[in-house]
Amino acid sequence: MTANLSINSSSFKRFQSLIALLLLCIVLSIMTDKFFTPDNGLNVLRQIAVNICIATGMTLIVLTAGIDLSVGSILALCGALTAGLLKNGIEIPSGDLYVGFTVLGAVLGGLLLGWLLGWFNGFVITKFNVPPFVATLAMLTIARGFTMLYTQGHPISNLGTSFAFIGSGVWLGIPVPVWIAIVVVLLAVLLTQKTRTGRYIYAIGGNEQAARLSGININKVKIAVYSIAGALAALGGIILTARLDSAQPNAGISYELDAIAAVVIGGTSLSGGKGSVWGTVMGAVIIGVLNNGLVLLNVSPFWQQVVKGAVILLAVVIDKMGEKKDN
């Protein structure tokens, strides 16, 4: 009897965010004409693709009981680097050397930088035992500073149509950024649910001591997770840059908070070990739909922020109440 009840309540918990999302969509469909149209649907998905990329990386980190505040700045720096490589290449004045980049080369360059910055976060956190909050807060400022240095404070624009395709293209009726987000999510779901590394991520967040005693190389897993999150932030930066056809030096400010919001609304516990990439996708979609709906309803931008905050709070409170019942 009790076993039955617990299965029911846990399956309800599992679909809690999906149910919330459906309710939200039904309400918005009734209240506005424009919401329930294919165009608007794709529009919402295109808007949240960047956040999904970042939030997926964030989920991996939060599952290990960490946090990454630097993703917004990494996004900006890697977006700028990609744009810069594409437009100006690398010139070495002394040697009269010029290296040009194809779109693929520039994108890989941006991703590599994101990976390295994330790796550095992970390295500092594990090697010097710096709390993730502090280490990534420092990286937030450092990467933003380098973005300003690299761009000299000016946008890098007019990057060509083939690069713009990454942000604005459509394939099989679905925007390219959405395709990218789908691939990222699928890979992350596979990683977390089907691989050894995925298990280690959950184990470290669930009980780091027990994980260590089980012979898991904790530092290695953590560094990998921060590196992946860095690369995914870079990917978000590349999509954003391509969509705007311009790398903005102040792109991505406070994006880390949107990502954390998606993770939290998706039911991943900030204390680690509990949650899923799937939940984060739900969280990101809920935030996206909410933003879109509030705009369609002509709610003032100031009120939009209040509503968004209230939703985050509500999601977490409901989650905590469920937890108490479990125990």
Place this chain on the structure above:
Amino acid sequence: MLIAKNISKKFSGVTALSNVTLELHPGKVNAIIGENGAGKSTLMKIFSGVHTQYEGEIILNGRTVHFANTREAEEAGIAIIHQELNLVPYMSVAENIFLGREITNRFGMVDNTQMNEQAKKLLNLLHLDIEPETKMAALKVGQQQMVEIAKALHTNAGVIIMDEPTSAISDKEVDQLFAIIRKLKEEGKIIAYISHKLKELFTIADRYVILRDGVSVDEGNMEEVSPDELIHKMTGRKLNFEKAGKSKANSEELLQVNQLNLKHPLLRFSNILHNISFTLYKGEILGIYGLMGAGRTELMECIFGLHPKNASGEIRVKGKPCSIKTPADAIATGIALVPEDRKLHGLILNQSIRNNISLTVLRQLEKWGLMLNAGKEMALTDNYINRLAIKTTSDRNKARSLSGGNQQKIVLAKWLATNPQILLLDEPTRGIDINAKAEIYKLIKSLANEGMGIIMVSSELPEILAVSDRVMVMWEGEVTAIIPGEDATEAGVLTHAIHKNEVAL
């Protein structure tokens, strides 16, 4: 006079104290003696208002009292010096002494000057050369212990409970402490003194009260009893477990530990383990017994590679020297450790039984080195659930949802899955019910019969005697005896654990 009358206390069904009746006399040092788990600390926690649910009566100076919290106990004049230090490291000595009872001026602000002055007086009383403004973290462990004592004294309590107060302080500080205890005695205070060190008890205590398995068995005057009699009274119980047939230990050496030392992480010149050497044979169960602080857990941790920086010495497995710097090295060498605290170190409580069991062997469950093979994993967990008779409706249930005995079986399963040749068990039956205990003993025996070498650390003497082929006794980080199983008796083992030689001096 502080009287306990028919005190009983249970923790989730397990009896910790049963009809304990005893008297603590004023103007006397009342030694409270008993083995690990005899119920001493539980009783002291009832006196000091930590445990509020119990049966029976506490009578303090003729009045029945029942404290709802520690605050009420303090107000009634009961102060406790805990075994573990309860100090805030980044606050000053004075702030710690007055924590929760800060002196305030008439504006309600904390009066640091007053506090520092009073703290200084107190420190002088204890002959402690410490400034009251010093941060706690800057003090040595022994000094911190003395501050803890100062904290208890300043409340001007009529009853002072000291739980192993000398475990971390030097001989000189012990002398100072004893001087203070004598002074408190003269003032007519009731002093309850818990210690494992018999020598100390014979120096300072006037009376003794003996607890055994949660029952008060005897009390009397220290002068009228010898160390041997005390030890006999502590252990004079019947064996709860029958000696099962011995496992077939053979003479093939499996694990050799030579001159193992472990440095204290904080105190530079003191060692937690001194020159530990022993051999474990194939198919043998080696029981390790010792009292609190004997270094048993640390020894297991050293063998398992958890103290790569502070440990030194040689470990050989099947004659080959091994360098074990991490748990992963230990596992690769064929060593498994079932840790003392299963909730803290053994399990991921919020994850499924399956995930917990397979965690140590995920690498073997990979398909093409990439994805986990769910079928293989399920077969593995099903196998162990059946083999160890883990009671659960599904291997997807969370580890948290199981009873202590079944949780312990999961930890055993996750380590047996690694196919170890050497199994280290640290308190494998702590906090689990009697049936689960019996099952675990049976399992240990059959594993040994299959040729595994097993080290079992336990605080329960009957368990050690029932299961072990040989008993190794530790005392303060040293090996004091290795006794063949058939010659081991409770009194004999305990004598070495208390290191009675010291008393005889």
